[in-house]
Amino acid sequence: MIKPIKAAGFGGLFRTEVDRMVDAGRMVAEFLEMVKVDSVSGKERDMADLVKARLKDMGLDPVEDGAGNKINSSAGNIIARLPGTGKAGPPVMVCAHLDTVEPGRGIKPVVEEGIIRSSGDTILGGDDKAGIAIILEVLRMIRENRIDHPGVEVVFTVFEEGGLLGAKNLDPGMLEARLGYVLDSGGPPGTIITSAPTQDRISVAVRGKSAHAGICPENGVNAIEIAARAIAGLRMGRIDHETTVNIGVITGGKATNIVPDSVFVQGETRSLDRAKKELQTRLIVEKFNQAASASGAGVDVRVENLYREYSIGEDREVVRLAVEAAEKLGIVPRLESTGGGSDANVFNEMGIPTVVLGIAMQKVHTTEEFIRIGDMVTCCRYLLEIIKAAGEKKQP
Numbered sequence: 001m002i003k004p005i006k007a008a009g010f011g012g013l014f015r016t017e018v019d020r021m022v023d024a025g026r027m028v029a030e031f032l033e034m035v036k037v038d039s040v041s042g043k044e045r046d047m048a049d050l051v052k053a054r055l056k057d058m059g060l061d062p063v064e065d066g067a068g069n070k071i072n073s074s075a076g077n078i079i080a081r082l083p084g085t086g087k088a089g090p091p092v093m094v095c096a097h098l099d100t101v102e103p104g105r106g107i108k109p110v111v112e113e114g115i116i117r118s119s120g121d122t123i124l125g126g127d128d129k130a131g132i133a134i135i136l137e138v139l140r141m142i143r144e145n146r147i148d149h150p151g152v153e154v155v156f157t158v159f160e161e162g163g164l165l166g167a168k169n170l171d172p173g174m175l176e177a178r179l180g181y182v183l184d185s186g187g188p189p190g191t192i193i194t195s196a197p198t199q200d201r202i203s204v205a206v207r208g209k210s211a212h213a214g215i216c217p218e219n220g221v222n223a224i225e226i227a228a229r230a231i232a233g234l235r236m237g238r239i240d241h242e243t244t245v246n247i248g249v250i251t252g253g254k255a256t257n258i259v260p261d262s263v264f265v266q267g268e269t270r271s272l273d274r275a276k277k278e279l280q281t282r283l284i285v286e287k288f289n290q291a292a293s294a295s296g297a298g299v300d301v302r303v304e305n306l307y308r309e310y311s312i313g314e315d316r317e318v319v320r321l322a323v324e325a326a327e328k329l330g331i332v333p334r335l336e337s338t339g340g341g342s343d344a345n346v347f348n349e350m351g352i353p354t355v356v357l358g359i360a361m362q363k364v365h366t367t368e369e370f371i372r373i374g375d376m377v378t379c380c381r382y383l384l385e386i387i388k389a390a391g392e393k394k395q396p
């Protein structure tokens, strides 16, 4: 996690005219309302209805796509467009996801000294409702202050956590934007994630042979032993500066007096470099095949590529706009790579250059998750500046 810059603090001094445009009280109230609406992955219906209503209140015409049916989610992705002003170019896409991880039900947010946290027994859900709150506030700022902009395409996805399923099932034909920003990373405002890894999920079922462990163990083939040999032969953790390997699931066996005939193992490989990821995946598959064939066991292996890597050069417009906007506001732009996948991986694969912006959410996916109101305000100013910059670029 990247350490955030010093936050302005709720109710802190206004430094620029744009600061006055951010209605921090309104944004925080909306954020608190949203985190109280349960929306764990697959059950985003209430959140989807809430954001649709808010977008309609602003005069937008949100559309819900059919992704929900395809992925067995209670809602689809929400797409809405704020038309640009006179000199409009292609709109800028801004994206955040509607779903949260567990424990994410019955969240009771606590506001203390400019910091919003959960009451301690759930996550806060700032991942990614802080992103949604910032986007909604920026849309209001644009409208209320009649700010020139090239058009804003809002995409709120479902089922981002655990598979990017909403984004993967979004029809690219619904989008007009030629570049995008996903508000879904830690790190202070100014953090721009320009590269992210590709990931494989490897599922292995080792099939041995059961036997009585005390009477005739020689008749059995111990699947747990075979899996252990395979795993012990693997390098795990950080393989190099851009590659990681993890075996994260192992289940099998019924009782101590039975030689186990099956074990299920699941792991993952990631790398910013596709060839390196493929090598690590191959090593895992080989180790299991070798261990199984040496012991007369069978093995079923399934490899799924969950998403592709992306790497966007500093000279690309999507990055330059974000860097220039940061500099204009006196925010330090930080180009970073990440070990995590996000909806940006999917948009890049669709051909829409997209980076992820840090929105200063901290300790996400834990019950200690928190976010500073001052940082959220800065994120509003920053996102607005990026959108304005995109509009100015389109001028002849």
Ligand SMILES: [Zn+2]
Pocket (backbone or CB within 6 Å): 097, 127, 128, 160, 184
């Ligand atoms: Zn997220």
